[in-house]
Amino acid sequence: MRLGTLLLAVASLTSAVNAYWMGDIAHRGYAPFAYSGYPVFRNVKDYGAKGDGVTDDTIAINAAITAGNPCNQGCTSTTTTPAVVYFPAGTYLISGSIKPAYFTQLIGDASSPPTLKATANFAGFGLIDANPYYTQYLNWKAVNVFFRQIRNFVIDTTNIPPANAATGIHWPSSQATSLQNIVFNMPTASNVVHVGLFMEEGSGGFVTDLTFNGGATGASMGNQQFTMRNLKFNNCKTAIYHLWNWGWTYSGLSINNCGVGIDITAGSGKVETGSIIVFDSSFTNTPVAISTSWTTASSPDTAGTLVLENIALTNVPIAVKGPQGTYLSGSTGSTTITAWGNGHKYTPSGPVEFAGALTPNPRPVSLLASNGRYYTRSKPQYETLSASQFISARASGAKGDAATDDTAALQNAINTAVAQGKVLYLDYGLYRVTSTIRIPPGAKIVGESYATIMSAGGFFNDINNPKPVLQVGSSSGQAGTVELSDFIVSTQNAQAGAVLIEWNLASPASNPSGMWDVHTRIGGFVGSQQQVGQCLKTPGNPTVRQECIVAFMAMHITKGASGLYMENVWLWTADHDIDDAANTQITLYSGRGLYIESTSGTFWLYGTGSEHHVLYQYQLSSTQNIFMGMIQTETPYYQPTPNALVPFPSVSSLNDPNFSTSCSGVSGNCAAAWGLRVLNSKNILVYGAGLYSFFSDYSTACSTFAAGQTCQSRIASVEGTGCSNVNIYGLNTIGAQSMLTRDGVSVAWYADNVNNFPSSVGVYKSG
Incomplete structure (x- = not known):
């Protein structure tokens, strides 16, 4: 063999060995609402x-x-x-x-x-x-x-x-x-x-x-x-x-x-x-x-x-x-x-x-890397793995066609990948599931172009008996780690009892689990059956349509869970129909956004958002050691017609806000979703927050300074004698008269902190 030919052969072999898996893997992504044969990849x-x-x-x-x-x-x-x-x-x-x-x-x-x-x-x-x-x-x-x-x-x-x-x-x-x-x-x-x-x-x-x-x-x-x-x-x-x-x-x-x-x-x-x-x-x-x-x-x-x-x-x-x-x-x-x-x-x-000069935030050691900075970790892209180290969801029998019940096939694919120490490749599709999908310790799941796991059916439609769509860890406190990236969890039709993600896993602070570019998208897209045709907005009409009660909670981090790194996670209940040519607004009811009640805590939230949930967007209860970098929220556009008292009853075991009692003596639109609510928690460190209330019954007239920021009375709350070291840098609010309350008493008033469009507080320390 001539030297030049040999070198080319060696180069070709090296390239084949080092090729990135995404170029080599078989691509089976299926877009069920495009034409047959549409190329996802x-x-x-x-x-x-x-x-x-x-x-x-x-x-x-x-x-x-x-x-x-x-x-x-x-x-x-x-x-x-x-x-x-x-x-x-x-x-x-x-x-x-x-x-x-x-x-x-x-x-x-x-x-x-x-x-x-x-x-x-x-x-x-x-x-x-x-x-x-x-x-x-x-x-x-x-x-x-x-x-x-x-x-x-x-x-x-x-x-x-x-x-x-x-x-x-x-x-x-x-x-x-x-x-x-x-x-x-x-x-x-x-x-x-x-x-x-x-x-x-x-x-x-x-x-x-x-x-x-x-x-x-x-x-x-x-x-x-x-x-x-x-x-x-x-x-x-x-x-x-x-x-x-x-x-x-x-x-x-x-x-x-x-x-x-x-x-x-x-x-x-x-x-x-x-x-x-x-x-x-x-x-x-x-x-x-x-x-x-x-x-x-x-x-x-x-x-x-x-x-x-x-x-x-x-x-x-x-x-x-x-x-x-x-x-x-x-x-x-x-x-x-x-x-x-x-x-x-x-x-x-x-x-x-x-x-x-300011007094810096006290930083819990569990939230820090060895250099004293807050821990960070970029989304894994598995560049050292070959295509053979991935298992395809669709090759494993799941259809992703938004109609077939993919529960068993998808669960089997996840279990097989974990058993073989491989990564599950969630080829693009809308995977309809009719009972809980369980993610065991050791799982690594990568979606293709925001593949979607979508709950459907009566199993998830009991408002008094909520069930997780995606359950990470079989029980609260189960030990282990997982890595999830690049996919969406959604619901189809009425799903009043659906908890889209339940996080039970307890991972060590030195090696936390991770979620990167994983989102909940509730309604507003083809296949959801929660669009203009079913849930068109009805300003001035407080009647709740049962078919538009579409989720119980976006994400629940349970008491025994710990050690989770979240980056670019958006927990969104759709305010408009993405697949409508006019982006027409719709009214959907999702009870709660992100609820963290972990007793051990140790969570990092970089660039997360939670929007349009009825009772609250973020609620932290009896937890600790949480970093939050620029959280962003929006109150449902229809409130107060109806207000946050319906359609989800306040559940005391979940520490839900009870607006029927807490609004006593509060003027204005009080029974409206909290942007951020912190209960009896410590070491809550917020580095940027945009808490927005743009609408009142679909009118934006309330969200200007000239109008008095009257969309809602209150938007952030710190409550309970157990709260300590709750510190916020860069609190920015829109549409709320009180920017922050402590135990029901307003601490910061919007008019005292006028900025270019929001009101802004540079530093809040709970004392």
């Missing part, structure tokens, strides 16, 4: 892309995206045409924007991320333009862009002249979306104007593990709220520029050799940045870590709220710079900001306007 090379760094692959990549006519230009939204567009390793030269469709994931080889490299004459708004301006408006309303991912790429604009405008990814997005494991390479010339990540609208959201090299701005962003974790910026003129926000949480920033770290100076006369929380981060060789427009005379009152905790500085002369000079000095050597901020604080009474 698409490998761009099957559509002509070369990935050789020479061929222009733009047309081929976009052909892979548009195959099967998914939701593109002019389409409002959909769940019927899911897609995974897979990029094997290589360099894909592109001369125009890649434009992913709605409900589409772009995924590169996790073991060798592919490069999208722009040509010198590139034309388009973003190498990846995830929400194009086909007209003067975004193609999709940014606050309704859900269920999308981009991960495992290198985005390279270095061929584009530095002085020409260029954007790596255009990402106006909202809940249940994520960016992960992406490197942005941009020129470093003095005249560079390139931007890595740009978003101007939305209601997000979560991103993690991004690296920005060069450019004028690493990330330029405007969005309601976001959680961003593990972002690295190297040699950017400005690492982060905020166009606007309501609330933002950063964890694990590493900003190196930049001119400015975070710029929150946007706004002329009115500060556009609502609040920023930064913790467990570092700035190195950067003249100004944070540049702010906040002053003691800022307008509105609490705009520009900033809280810093555990920030390491190395050769950063100015830590915080404002229009009145240096607010916080840094060091030309090394120093650590223990805690500092500006805004309004309640410790526990207030408001007190402050700008200076």
Whole structure:
């Protein structure tokens, strides 16, 4: 054999051994409401892309995206045409924007991320333009862009002249979306104007593990709220520029050799940045870590709220710079900001306007990594496994057609995967189950394009005898760990007793279980039978339709459970029909959001949301040691017609709020869902909260400052003598007159803490 042939053979063998499983595994995903043969999985090379760094692959990549006519230009939204567009390793030269469709994931080889490299004459708004301006408006309303991912790429604009405008990814997005494991390479010339990540609208959201090299701005962003974790910026003129926000949480920033770290100076006369929380981060060789427009005379009152905790500085002369000079000095050597901020604080009474050092939150050891920072863990992508180490749900007999009873087949597939030490691959489909699916210790489940497990039938429809749809651990306190990622749990038709996820597993704090990009989506999609045709909104009419009582609880973490890491988990009861061309609003009744009553606690919630549940969105009872990073809630749009007294009776064993008694003497719309309720719990550490009440009986007239924020009377509560070390950074509320109550007494009033659209409290400590 000639040497060249031998080397090619060896290279081919090595490539085969090291190939990422996603490219090799058999793909059986089935979209039951698309046409027969619709391709859920698409490998761009099957559509002509070369990935050789020479061929222009733009047309081929976009052909892979548009195959099967998914939701593109002019389409409002959909769940019927899911897609995974897979990029094997290589360099894909592109001369125009890649434009992913709605409900589409772009995924590169996790073991060798592919490069999208722009040509010198590139034309388009973003190498990846995830929400194009086909007209003067975004193609999709940014606050309704859900269920999308981009991960495992290198985005390279270095061929584009530095002085020409260029954007790596255009990402106006909202809940249940994520960016992960992406490197942005941009020129470093003095005249560079390139931007890595740009978003101007939305209601997000979560991103993690991004690296920005060069450019004028690493990330330029405007969005309601976001959680961003593990972002690295190297040699950017400005690492982060905020166009606007309501609330933002950063964890694990590493900003190196930049001119400015975070710029929150946007706004002329009115500060556009609502609040920023930064913790467990570092700035190195950067003249100004944070540049702010906040002053003691800022307008509105609490705009520009900033809280810093555990920030390491190395050769950063100015830590915080404002229009009145240096607010916080840094060091030309090394120093650590223990805690500092500006805004309004309640410790526990207030408001007190402050700008200076703070007492840092006491951190339970069980929540920390060995470096003293809060524990974090990125979603596993199993890049070291081969395709043979996965078991397919559909190959195991499950249909995923939204009609067949898949209970037995799906349970058998899970059990077989665990017994063989393999990962269950939940091929795309809607898996209808009529009794509880049990997840035993040791399980690893990965969904394809948000495959859905959907409860149905009478087993789940007894409001007085709730049953779990997905039960993790057979009994409360069972020991072990599981890993769950990239799928949805839902309900079909009336399901008044459905608890979508019951978490019983007790995992060690040093090796917790994990949920990444796992969501509950209750109603509002084809197959749910909980859409416009069944549950159209009826403003002014308090009558509850029985067929629209669709869940008892989204997620229950039981008393014996412990050790769970949750990242980008959205517990959503649909407010509108995603598959309706007009996104028409619907009225659905889901009793409770996330209920944690674990006595041991030790939970991490990064970038989670809980929306439109009747009684509460988050409730923590007699628990402890919980980290929460930018939680986001919305009160049901129909309340108070009917109010939170119906249709779910208050269950004392679940510590449900009893509005019939607790609202005595409270004026306004009191019997409305709590955004956050903490009962007799300790070491509850909230790093960002957006608790929103936009509607009263489907009217938004109540949610403005001019209207007096009258959508509901109260939205967050700390209750009981057992509460201690309940601390909140960046509490942002909309539509509620009282931002926070302690044992029924209002602590913070919206009018005292006016921000750009919400009211904001920088620091609350329970005392």
